[in-house]
Amino acid sequence: MLIRLEAVSKTDSTGKWKVVHLNGSDSHNHPASETPSIHPGHRRRDMQQLVSRDLSTQDLIATQTAVGISPATVMATIRQAHPDTSITAKDIANRNGENRRVALADDTPTEMLLKELISHAFFFKYEVHSDTSRLKYLFWSHPDIKQYYKLNSNVLVMDCTYKTNMYDLPLLNIIAMANMNTVFPIAQ
Numbered sequence: 001m002l003i004r005l006e007a008v009s010k011t012d013s014t015g016k017w018k019v020v021h022l023n024g025s026d027s028h029n030h031p032a033s034e035t036p037s038i039h040p041g042h043r044r045r046d047m048q049q050l051v052s053r054d055l056s057t058q059d060l061i062a063t064q065t066a067v068g069i070s071p072a073t074v075m076a077t078i079r080q081a082h083p084d085t086s087i088t089a090k091d092i093a094n095r096n097g098e099n100r101r102v103a104l105a106d107d108t109p110t111e112m113l114l115k116e117l118i119s120h121a122f123f124f125k126y127e128v129h130s131d132t133s134r135l136k137y138l139f140w141s142h143p144d145i146k147q148y149y150k151l152n153s154n155v156l157v158m159d160c161t162y163k164t165n166m167y168d169l170p171l172l173n174i175i176a177m178a179n180m181n182t183v184f185p186i187a188q
Contacts, residue, residue, distance in 0.1 A: 037086035046086045141187040152178045
């Protein structure tokens with residue numbers, strides 16, 4: 001459909017406007033949208049308005065995503081504060097994917113993990129398959145754990161009941177029991 005907007009009064013450009021159909025195009029080839037959230041342009045605009053209007057919403061998205069909350073749940077939280085928003089859970093997922101790609105830069109997730117372990121002075125050992133360069137195992141421990149374990153070395157529990165994870169690798173948790181009947185992680 002070809003249309004253009006024209007001012008009703010040529011002398012008052014800030015007044016009312018009307019839609020003018022061009023070339024005999026006088027009807028839509030589809031019904032009107034039920035909600036503006038189906039139009040990506042509206043969602044981008046709303047996302048920008050949320051940034052300028054309410055920085056805490058962007059912080060909320062970042063914080064909830066960082067702790068593993070799904071985009072649908074984050075969206076439900078945003079809808080409670082802003083019921084008229086046209087942002088969708090897919091927009092949040094897309095933003096999360098973009099942030100992840102920026103954070104990884106040219107690294108794989110495993111390379112990024114190893115860099116983080118180095119930067120935070122973790123003790124770690126790893127081995128890769130020589131033919132596939134795929135991670136074979138990764139053993140890591142927090143730098144402060146050694147001193148805690150020296151003070152509480154009576155009970156050590158190794159648990160491998162989780163079998164495998166999304167990387168198809170077994171997960172071994174090693175924990176120690178402190179003297180106040182609390183546990184703390186030794187290594188994984």
